[in-house]
Amino acid sequence: xxxxxxxxxxxxxxxxxxxxxxxxxxxxxxxxxxxxxxxxxxxxxxxxxxxxxxxxxxxxxxxxxxxxxxxxxxxxxxxxxxxxxxxxxxxxxxxxxxxxxxxxxxxxxxxxxxxxxxxxxxxxxxxxxxxxxxxxxxxxxxx
Amino acid sequence: xxxxxxxxxxxxxxxxxxxxxxxxxxxxxxxxxxxxxxxxxxxxxxxxxxxxxxxxxxxxxxxxxxxxxxxxxxxxxxxxxxxxxxxxxxxxxxxxxxxxxxxxxxxxxxxxxxxxxxxxxxxxxxxxxxxxxxxxxxxxxxxxxxxxxxxxxxxxxxxxxxxxxxxxxxxxxxxxxxxxxxxxxxxxxxxxxxxxxxxxxxxxxxxxxxxxxxxxxxxxxxxxxxxxxxxxxxxxxxxxxxxxxxxxxxxxxxxxxxxxxxxxxxxxxxxxxxxxxxxxxxxxxxxxxxxxxxxx
Amino acid sequence: xxxxxxxxxxxxxxxxxxxxxxxxxxxxxxxxxxxxxxxxxxxxxxxxxxxxxxxxxxxxxxxxxxxxxxxxxxxxxxxxxxxxxxxxxxxxxxxxxxxxxxxxxxxxxxxxxxxxxxxxxxxxxxxxxxxxxxxxxxxxxxxxxxxxxxxxxxxxxxxxxxxxxxxxxxxxxxxxxxxxxxxxxxxxxxxxxxxxxxxxxxxxxxxxxxxxxxxxxxxxxxxxxxxxxxxxxxxxxxxxxxxxxxxxxxxxxxxxxxxxxxxxxxxxxxxxxxxxxxxxxxxxxxxxxxxxxxxxxxxxxxxxxxxx
Numbered sequence: 107x108x109x110x111x112x113x114x115x116x117x118x119x120x121x122x123x124x125x126x127x128x129x130x131x132x133x134x135x136x137x138x139x140x141x142x143x144x145x146x147x148x149x150x151x152x153x154x155x156x157x158x159x160x161x162x163x164x165x166x167x168x169x170x171x172x173x174x175x176x177x178x179x180x181x182x183x184x185x186x187x188x189x190x191x192x193x194x195x196x197x198x199x200x201x202x203x204x205x206x207x208x209x210x211x212x213x214x215x216x217x218x219x220x221x222x223x224x225x226x227x228x229x230x231x232x233x234x235x236x237x238x239x240x241x242x243x244x245x246x247x248x249x
Numbered sequence: 250x251x252x253x254x255x256x257x258x259x260x261x262x263x264x265x266x267x268x269x270x271x272x273x274x275x276x277x278x279x280x281x282x283x284x285x286x287x288x289x290x291x292x293x294x295x296x297x298x299x300x301x302x303x304x305x306x307x308x309x310x311x312x313x314x315x316x317x318x319x320x321x322x323x324x325x326x327x328x329x330x331x332x333x334x335x336x337x338x339x340x341x342x343x344x345x346x347x348x349x350x351x352x353x354x355x356x357x358x359x360x361x362x363x364x365x366x367x368x369x370x371x372x373x374x375x376x377x378x379x380x381x382x383x384x385x386x387x388x389x390x391x392x393x394x395x396x397x398x399x400x401x402x403x404x405x406x407x408x409x410x411x412x413x414x415x416x417x418x419x420x421x422x423x424x425x426x427x428x429x430x431x432x433x434x435x436x437x438x439x440x441x442x443x444x445x446x447x448x449x450x451x452x453x454x455x456x457x458x459x460x461x462x463x464x465x466x467x468x469x470x471x472x473x474x475x476x477x478x479x480x481x482x483x484x485x486x487x488x489x490x491x492x493x494x495x496x497x498x499x500x501x502x503x504x505x506x507x508x509x510x511x512x513x514x515x516x517x518x519x520x521x522x523x524x525x526x527x528x529x530x531x532x533x534x535x536x537x538x539x540x541x542x543x544x545x
Numbered sequence: 546x547x548x549x550x551x552x553x554x555x556x557x558x559x560x561x562x563x564x565x566x567x568x569x570x571x572x573x574x575x576x577x578x579x580x581x582x583x584x585x586x587x588x589x590x591x592x593x594x595x596x597x598x599x600x601x602x603x604x605x606x607x608x609x610x611x612x613x614x615x616x617x618x619x620x621x622x623x624x625x626x627x628x629x630x631x632x633x634x635x636x637x638x639x640x641x642x643x644x645x646x647x648x649x650x651x652x653x654x655x656x657x658x659x660x661x662x663x664x665x666x667x668x669x670x671x672x673x674x675x676x677x678x679x680x681x682x683x684x685x686x687x688x689x690x691x692x693x694x695x696x697x698x699x700x701x702x703x704x705x706x707x708x709x710x711x712x713x714x715x716x717x718x719x720x721x722x723x724x725x726x727x728x729x730x731x732x733x734x735x736x737x738x739x740x741x742x743x744x745x746x747x748x749x750x751x752x753x754x755x756x757x758x759x760x761x762x763x764x765x766x767x768x769x770x771x772x773x774x775x776x777x778x779x780x781x782x783x784x785x786x787x788x789x790x791x792x793x794x795x796x797x798x799x800x801x802x803x804x805x806x807x808x809x810x811x812x813x814x815x816x817x818x819x820x821x822x823x824x825x826x827x828x829x830x831x832x833x834x835x836x837x838x839x840x841x842x843x844x845x846x847x848x849x850x851x852x853x
Contacts, residue, residue, distance in 0.1 A: 158658075158659065177762075342772075346815070346819060347820075349769045354808055511649060526627070
């Protein structure tokens with residue numbers, strides 16, 4: 107039994123080492139803006155994908171958008187939705203349905219010619235979507 | 250120098266509410282030797298009920314306070330009957346984890362009813378703060394301090410001067426013996442639980458009225474503050490709960506003034522950790538050795 | 546299998562590490578609310594190793610385990626004298642201190658023209674190892690479960706070995722164990738270190754799976770959850786915490802239609818379960834019954850029984 111455990115661990119490690127081939131990848135940057143859609147807890151997001159090295163728009167990629175709540179990781183996972191591209195200019199649109207109001211980390215998963223992931227945390231409320239401010243506990247008020 | 254005293258005054262005011270939270274906690278823990286992780290959330294339920302009264306019926310502070318206490322008591326009894334009453338003697342962790350599960354439940358229930366991130370809460374006393382020499386004292390802070398000390402004194406009185414209190418102390422000492430002499434342990438524990446929740450409700454109302462808002466984070470916040478204050482002051486001690494609360498409030502006020510909110514929290518936890526490692530009984534606590542031999 | 550399902554399964558595997566971490570301490574009779582701190586330390590350490598120092602993943606994960614284990618020893622030694630609720634609150638305080646320290650921790654290096662690294666409250670983005678090295682979701686899943694299987698095997702061995710028995714002895718009654726000649730302190734420290742390392746590996750895997758961590762993720766909720774998993778799934782075997790994770794995350798994912806009421810249902814179910822089963826589904830009695838049934842059904846005894 108001990109032998110099996112050690113061999114399995116060794117195999118796992120070897121598998122890891124064989125996966126090492128570092129080469130510079132294209133990095134993406136994203137500009138996201140979201141607005142509430144007409145149904146509660148649904149939001150329409152417009153995402154511009156840009157190559158962070160050359161500042162050129164990235165088009166023709168497959169973009170899926172998922173979401174997770176940072177304060178309870180994994181508990182409020184939103185299934186990734188595919189985004190549609192706007193006539194090939196690096197702008198993508200997607201509608202996401204969330205479970206709660208509050209701060210969500212949007213995961214933009216890129217695949218196709220480039221594999222990457224960009225994460226952006228936004229605060230989703232009923233009437234607007236803005237930058238997330240880290241949650242402050244109620245504290246003392248100064249005069 | 251003025252800042253130092255002003256911060257100390259502010260800290261003591263807020264600290265009195267921490268002391269009240271600790272009071273409720275210490276009653277439950279002293280009675281049942283179990284940690285109730287739903288304490289803060291049940292107070293939050295009361296707070297949400299108060300907000301509903303405020304928003305729907307434009308109720309005044311006293312009515313809202315009543316609603317908060319009522320809500321806290323109802324939630325507290327729910328927790329007691331689900332998480333603590335049915336558990337057998339040795340199942341300490343189980344009831345604690347159970348209370349955690351109910352914490353999640355209560356928090357989600359609150360968010361379902363009132364989904365926004367923050368809701369307004371009525372103010373306790375508007376108007377300019379009192380001037381005492383070079384120091385400013387907010388009226389609502391003063392009310393908080395007076396209520397805190399008054400309630401703590403009342404609880405001490407009840408525990409040591411009434412038959413009910415005598416019964417509770419008997420149960421704390423040895424619940425089987427108490428049962429044998431005819432004390433209705435079940436009812437007494439239920440009453441004490443309700444009482445602790447009511448105290449927590451008052452503390453919650455005072456804090457929320459001073460902040461004038463309520464958020465879903467309030468449940469965890471209240472639990473943590475009450476827990477820390479209780480630990481610093483010493484488990485099972487009522488003056489300890491008050492003292493712990495005051496100390497916590499003062500430490501927080503000073504840390505926040507000089508270093509900001511993050512360091513403030515860091516200092517709070519560090520004080521707690523240091524106390525636990527060096528003096529687990531807290532300042533005035535009783536029988537740390539008994540707790541030392543507590544099985545998990 | 547679509548990527549999302551693979552992601553969920555990877556998540557289950559990773560959270561199992563923290564659950565096993567809490568479980569190990571529960572075996573020795575201590576409640577810890579703080580294992581999420583070592584999860585965080587492992588995550589940040591491994592992330593820094595690959596993203597900022599260019600280490601290979603294997604080394605980074607080992608580094609995560611080492612830092613997690615080291616930190617656990619750091620907190621395990623002063624808290625040796627504490628028990629029960631005192632120990633629990635001390636671990637909670639420690640974990641929150643770690644979390645706040647990460648909110649203040651800034652360590653950024655210019656890589657490829659972009660500032661990379663932990664940035665206080667904003668967290669640690671762009672842990673891009675799996676992208677830079679073309680590891681797809683399935684490979685990562687296999688890695689996670691490979692490591693988890695190795696950990697589980699170790700646990701199984703532990704249960705039958707002398708050290709495992711000593712752990713449970715200490716859990717039952719520490720004074721009695723000491724009277725039997727067991728070095729209680731040394732074993733508790735050992736347990737703390739192993740638990741910290743386990744959580745550290747989990748953290749490293751987590752950081753690389755999600756490519757993004759922030760301090761908020763490692764809060765009290767995670768700690769109490771990991772404790773709860775062991776208690777729900779059962780404290781009789783290392784498979785218990787895994788069962789707990791499966792029930793929680795599996796249930797969370799499958800009951801999507803009741804999304805808004807998930808916690809209410811789940812919380813209520815857990816509370817009811819704990820009334821009838823205070824030590825979880827796979828508690829010691831059930832495990833012994835299964836063991837007896839197994840031995841009766843397959844009478845040829847296996848050689849790996851340890852000495853009584």
